[in-house]
Structure formats: structure tokens, C-alpha cells
Amino acid sequence: MGIRIQFFGATEQVTGSLHIIRTPAHTVLLECGLVQGSREEEHCNQLPFPLPIDEIDAVILSHAHIDHSGRVPLLVKRGYEGPIYAQRATQALCAIMLPDSGYLNEQEAQRYNRKRDRDQAPMEAMYTRQDAEDCMRLFRGVRYGESVEVVPGLTLRLHDAGHILGSSIVELNYRDQGQSRCLVFSGDLGYREAPVMNAPERIRHADAVLLESTYGDRLHRPFAETLEELGNVFHAARASHGNVLIPAFTVGRTQDLLYLMAENFEKWRLDEWQIYLDSPMGIEATETYSEYRHLYGARLFGPDSHLLKLPNFHASRSSDESIAINQIKSGAIIIAGSGMCSGGRIQHHLKNNISRPECHLVIVGFQAHGTLGRRIVDGADVIKLWDVEHRVRIQLHTVGGLSAHADQADLVDWYGAFENRPPLYLVHGEPYAQQALASKIESQFDAPVTIARHGQVVDI
Numbered sequence: 266m267g268i269r270i271q272f273f274g275a276t277e278q279v280t281g282s283l284h285i286i287r288t289p290a291h292t293v294l295l296e297c298g299l300v301q302g303s304r305e306e307e308h309c310n311q312l313p314f315p316l317p318i319d320e321i322d323a324v325i326l327s328h329a330h331i332d333h334s335g336r337v338p339l340l341v342k343r344g345y346e347g348p349i350y351a352q353r354a355t356q357a358l359c360a361i362m363l364p365d366s367g368y369l370n371e372q373e374a375q376r377y378n379r380k381r382d383r384d385q386a387p388m389e390a391m392y393t394r395q396d397a398e399d400c401m402r403l404f405r406g407v408r409y410g411e412s413v414e415v416v417p418g419l420t421l422r423l424h425d426a427g428h429i430l431g432s433s434i435v436e437l438n439y440r441d442q443g444q445s446r447c448l449v450f451s452g453d454l455g456y457r458e459a460p461v462m463n464a465p466e467r468i469r470h471a472d473a474v475l476l477e478s479t480y481g482d483r484l485h486r487p488f489a490e491t492l493e494e495l496g497n498v499f500h501a502a503r504a505s506h507g508n509v510l511i512p513a514f515t516v517g518r519t520q521d522l523l524y525l526m527a528e529n530f531e532k533w534r535l536d537e538w539q540i541y542l543d544s545p546m547g548i549e550a551t552e553t554y555s556e557y558r559h560l561y562g563a564r565l566f567g568p569d570s571h572l573l574k575l576p577n578f579h580a581s582r583s584s585d586e587s588i589a590i591n592q593i594k595s596g597a598i599i600i601a602g603s604g605m606c607s608g609g610r611i612q613h614h615l616k617n618n619i620s621r622p623e624c625h626l627v628i629v630g631f632q633a634h635g636t637l638g639r640r641i642v643d644g645a646d647v648i649k650l651w652d653v654e655h656r657v658r659i660q661l662h663t664v665g666g667l668s669a670h671a672d673q674a675d676l677v678d679w680y681g682a683f684e685n686r687p688p689l690y691l692v693h694g695e696p697y698a699q700q701a702l703a704s705k706i707e708s709q710f711d712a713p714v715t716i717a718r719h720g721q722v723v724d725i
């Protein structure tokens with residue numbers, strides 16, 4: 266017998282990545298991500314895991330984004346004591362991101378408890394900052410290319426996925442009685458023209474492949490156009506004397522943006538702006554990028570640069586520094602999380618700027634169904650923040666080409682590198698994107714493509 270995989274999270278959606286890998290004697294959790302979306306959708310995170318926790322022998326994470334790693338502290342809080350394997354930079358980023366996620370949980374529970382009616386039960390934070398800090402002791406850092414036996418017979422190798430720092434393609438080889446089976450999981454793959462990260466590594470052979478499909482139906486615009494678009498936004502914003510808000514995922518997109526701003530500083534006349542990175546976690550993540558700069562090719566963090574060479578760059582760590590930005594009516598470029606506007610400091614900046622037509626909102630990342638960011642992109646006239654309605658009058662720009670994700674051409678090309686055309690299972694995508702990618706790959710390679718369903722079991 267080989268290995269059996271069961272799909273649980275990120276099936277026909279883009280968050281909550283979680284799959285179960287079983288060998289005849291052991292069980293491994295591949296990913297342990299948080300579902301992100303509307304409050305109802307996020308409620309799923311509190312539900313029991315799809316298997317008894319004492320059955321899990323090891324956990325493997327592809328990268329640090331919360332939708333791939335964010336339920337790890339809950340797993341540990343509920344009794345998991347085994348190893349958690351991840352690339353070393355992923356481990357470093359998780360040490361920043363998971364405690365932050367715990368802190369957000371605590372805040373949400375406090376807010377709920379302040380407002381709840383007497384007859385409603387108090388809410389307990391899903392996990393706290395402390396829970397997240399505690400789970401870090403179980404992490405085992407792995408280098409790209411290193412072989413690690415995670416359970417008897419099952420060997421893990423990570424390859425650069427080029428998506429964010431430490432992001433990995435997960436290769437699992439199972440050997441039993443002279444037979445071997447190989448499963449490759451793409452994790453999230455990077456975009457070939459991404460400014461900071463390397464192109465995803467290509468793999469030649471597998472017995473089955475799990476492929477993300479976030480942008481399975483789309484081609485990104487050429488990168489030169491994206492740069493021009495960004496330049497035009499800054500130009501328009503300078504003319505209208507407003508602020509520019511950029512909701513950005515703290516890890517990945519933020520560093521790409523800062524890199525591009527440094528590269529195009531004169532062309533975009535950024536000397537006329539003050540640039541705020543209003544995110545303690547974004548600042549820490551940027552420092553981690555600097556520490557692990559041997560893992561990618563960008564010139565952003567040269568040998569002697571500490572953070573960035575932008576002269577008008579402000580790292581806004583404390584809440585006082587963040588609140589001070591509220592006074593600025595024009596001339597500020599504010600990069601703040603969360604990337605889908607569903608929490609974090611960006612919401613304060615939206616409150617202050619979203620009804621001002623002279624201001625600009627630049628959407629640079631995927632906005633999942635049910636998030637505030639998605640509602641704005643879909644054209645909402647009014648949004649609600651802290652129970653107060655605000656008219657949406659800000660000028661909206663969607664700059665898609667800055668994605669940290671592969672587009673359809675990249676995904677097809679990456680699969681095309683497998684010389685034996687292995688069976689392909691699509692995960693981490695919304696249904697229309699998956700269908701488009703499935704038909705493209707089926708017609709181009711005559712390969713068997715399946716859109717993974719929740720709970721589906723596949724033997725490899």
C-alpha cells in the first residue's frame with residue numbers, strides 16, 4: 266500500500282488549507298490553515314479537527330501565511346505534541362505571525378464580551394498570543410533540498426515555491442517493501458515576474474500532484490503595465506491632494522511594494538510623499554526578509570542595508586504612532602494590514618479616508634469572498650466599520666499584477682515540467698478558477714485533472 270490523502274481545507278475555496286496524509290501506520294497533517302472570510306465562515310475554525318488529534322504524528326506547513334498555518338496554535342492547545350516541519354524562514358515568520366493572530370483573537374473575544382447581552386455566554390479567544398508562542402517549541406526548521414524522515418518510511422523535501430519568504434513546494438516520498446510513491450504539493454506558487462522572490466522550482470516526476478489554483482482562470486498583466494499603473498496612481502493621488510491606502514498582506518506583498526517603491530523612487534516622485542508601514546508585524550517580517558536574504562534574489566536588502574533605503578519611510582510600530590497618522594489629510598502612502606481589510610490598522614485608515622474622494626485605495630491582493638475588501642472591490646456604496654456606516658467615495662484602483670500567486674500560465678507551465686503527466690488534484694481556488702485551469706491543463710497535456718472535494722480520499 267502507498268499513501269492515502271484526504272482533502273479537508275481549501276477545497277473549492279482559497280483559505281483554510283488542510284489535508285491528511287496517511288501511510289499504513291502513521292498520519293501526517295499537511296497544512297493547518299485558518300479559514301478567512303465572513304464571520305460565519307470563520308466560525309469553522311473553532312470546530313473540531315477532522316481527525317482525533319492523538320492520531321496525528323507530524324505536521325508539515327508549506328509557508329507562513331495564516332491560511333496555511335493559523336490553526337497550529339489551536340491544534341497544540343487541544344493537545345498536539347508532535348513535530349511541526351517547516352522551512353527555517355517559515356518558522357521565523359510563524360514566530361511573528363501566529364502570536365499576532367493570537368492577539369487578534371484575544372481582542373475579538375474582548376470586544377464581543379464587552380458588548381454581549383447578559384444571557385449570552387462569554388466568548389473565549391480561539392487561542393491567545395501565549396498559546397501561539399508556546400506552540401513554537403514544536404517547530405523543526407528544514408532547509409530547501411534537505412531530506413527529513415517525518416514518520417517511518419515518509420521522507421519530506423522542501424523546494425522553493427517563490428511565493429513568500431520560506432514558501433515551499435512539499436515533496437513527500439514514501440518507501441515500503443521496495444516500492445516508492447511520490448506526492449508533490451505545490452503550496453502557494455509565486456508569480457514568474459515577482460520582484461523579490463525567485464521563480465518556483467520545477468519538479469520532473471511525481472505519482473500525484475496537488476496544485477493551488479487561486480488564479481487558475483486569469484493571466485496577470487505584464488509586469489511593466491503594473492508598474493505603470495502604480496506610477497499613475499501616485500500621480501493621480503498627488504494631483505488630488507489625498508492619501509493613498511494600500512491594504513497589504515504583511516508578508517510578501519508588503520516587501521514587494523517597498524522594493525518597487527525604492528526602485529522607482531524618482532520616477533514615481535515619491536520624495537513628495539511620506540511612506541508609512543503601519544504594521545508592527547509588517548516591520549518585523551521585513552526584518553526577517555532581511556535576515557534570510559540568501560533565500561531570494563532581490564537587491565532590496567543589500568549586504569549593508571538594515572531595512573530600506575527609502576528616505577521618507579516610517580516604520581510605525583506603536584499604536585500612538587499609528588494614531589498620529591490619522592491627522593494626516595494628504596501626502597501619506599499608508600501600507601497597513603490586513604490585506605483583505607477584514608481587521609487590523611487598515612480599518613482605522615479606511616474610517617478616516619474612505620468617504621474622501623481625493624483619497625485613493627489601491628487593492629494589490631486577492632480579496633476572498635465575504636471580506637470587507639471584497640465588498641469594496643465589488644462596488645459597495647456603503648461599508649460598516651465598528652457599527653458605523655461610511656459612504657465609499659475613495660478612488661479605487663485594483664492592481665492585480667502585484668500578486669504573489671502564479672497566474673494561469675505559470676500554473677500550467679509548472680505542471681508541464683512533470684515529465685510523466687501525473688494525476689493532478691486542484692486545491693486552494695474558487696470553483697470557476699479551478700474549472701478554467703482544469704480544462705486548460707486537460708486539453709494541453711491530456712492529463713487527468715480532479716477538483717479536490719471536501720473529504721475526498723485518494724490513494725497514491
Ligand SMILES: [Zn+2]
Nearest residue numbers: 328330428453
Ligand atoms: Zn500564501
